[in-house]
Amino acid sequence: xxxxxxxxxxxxxxxxxxxxxxxxxxxxxxxxxxxxxxxxxxxxxxxxxxxxxxxxxxxxxxxxxxxxxxxxxxxxxxxxxxxxxxxxxxxxxxxxxxxxxxxxxxxxxxxxxxxxxxxxxxxxxxxxxxxxxxxxxxxxxxxxxxxxxxxxxxxxxxxxxxxxxxxxxxxxxxxxxxxxxxxxxxxxxxxxxxxxxxxxxxxxxxxxxxxxxxxxxxxxxxxxxxxx
Numbered sequence: 001x002x003x004x005x006x007x008x009x010x011x012x013x014x015x016x017x018x019x020x021x022x023x024x025x026x027x028x029x030x031x032x033x034x035x036x037x038x039x040x041x042x043x044x045x046x047x048x049x050x051x052x053x054x055x056x057x058x059x060x061x062x063x064x065x066x067x068x069x070x071x072x073x074x075x076x077x078x079x080x081x082x083x084x085x086x087x088x089x090x091x092x093x094x095x096x097x098x099x100x101x102x103x104x105x106x107x108x109x110x111x112x113x114x115x116x117x118x119x120x121x122x123x124x125x126x127x128x129x130x131x132x133x134x135x136x137x138x139x140x141x142x143x144x145x146x147x148x149x150x151x152x153x154x155x156x157x158x159x160x161x162x163x164x165x166x167x168x169x170x171x172x173x174x175x176x177x178x179x180x181x182x183x184x185x186x187x188x189x190x191x192x193x194x195x196x197x198x199x200x201x202x203x204x205x206x207x208x209x210x211x212x213x214x215x216x217x218x219x220x221x222x223x224x225x226x227x228x
Contacts, residue, residue, distance in 0.1 A: 021149040023226050025061040025117045025128040032059050032087030032127075040086055047084055047147045051140055055092025056130020058084035060148045062112055064105065064131040065141055066156040067163070068206060072097035089126035104205040105131060107213075111220040112152060138163030145196070151226045154199040161200045168198045173222055175202045175215040185211065187219060195227040 019031035020043070035043065043058045050056075053070045056063070073079050074097055082091055093109075095102050106122055113125035130148065134140050141164045145153065155161040170190035177183035187202035202219055203211045 020059045023116075023151050025113050025120065025151075026124075028059050028061050029087045029124065029127045032057060035086055043086070044083065049143065050084055051133055051135060051137070052081050053079075053133040053135075054131055055082070055090035056084055056132070056148075057088075057090060057127060058086060058148070059128075060130035060150050061116075061128040062109060062125075062130070062152045062154070063144055063148060063150045064108070064129070064154050064156055065134065065144070065160045065164070066131070066204065067134045067159040068157060068204060070133060072099050072101040072206065074098055084130070085127070087127050089123045090130075093126050093129075093131075099206065100208060101206050104208045108154075108205060108216075108220060111217065112154070112223060115221070115223045116151070116226050134160060134163065150196070152197040152199070152223065154201060156201050156204045158200070166192060166198060168192050170198075170200075173202065173219050175211055175219060177210070178212050178215075179210075189222055189224050191224060191227070197224055197226055199223065 019027055022028050022031070047058050070079075072095070077096060079092075079095060084090070093102055093106055106126065109129045110120070110122045110125040113120045113128060117124070130144070132140055132144050141153070141160070144150070155164065168190040170188040172186060172188050174184040174186045177185065185202035187200045189197070189199045191197060203216065208216075
């Protein structure tokens with residue numbers, strides 16, 4: 001009887017783990033929301049060392065990675081680092097910065113998550129996402145991939161991508177500079193051998209005044225299918 005109970009508990013734990021890191025963002029979100037306190041503690045142990053200036057959920061389906069310092073901070077608006085969320089929109093994504101950085105991030109996140117979950121609203125999309133500032137530790141990308149097991153990772157600048165040292169099969173994607181004829185910003189989409197979707201954005205969301213929204217939307221919609 002004890003053996004059967006242990007086996008059943010192991011199977012349940014495995015099912016929960018599979019759901020928390022499923023290729024379907026809706027499944028991830030639902031699994032995180034259903035975690036009891038013990039499950040949340042276990043997941044928090046997995047993501048110990050979460051970096052500052054990095055709102056996100058503990059089982060993010062989508063991870064955005066940047067090396068840019070958080071210039072979006074307003075001297076009159078307090079920024080508070082919070083622990084990862086569980087199936088709910090992290091508060092940091094709604095920081096009212098005057099540069100419009102987080103507004104643009106919310107737009108990107110929603111478009112990317114809708115590639116796998118067409119009916120997702122912005123709160124749903126944010127509930128399966130994280131944005132990581134690498135700071136002085138380029139190894140945080142590898143750590144995030146191990147700890148969160150995301151389905152999609154998007155690098156927001158060349159420095160973040162260069163620090164990752166990842167092997168992918170990439171397809172280039174460029175968008176035009178709307179102010180300088182013949183000038184383009186280059187990005188790509190691809191997969192790692194393990195099936196992780198990896199992208200490098202043609203421009204950083206902090207530079208949203210330097211590209212047309214419809215051009216960036218084309219890049220976001222070009223995301224490859226997530227392999228289950």
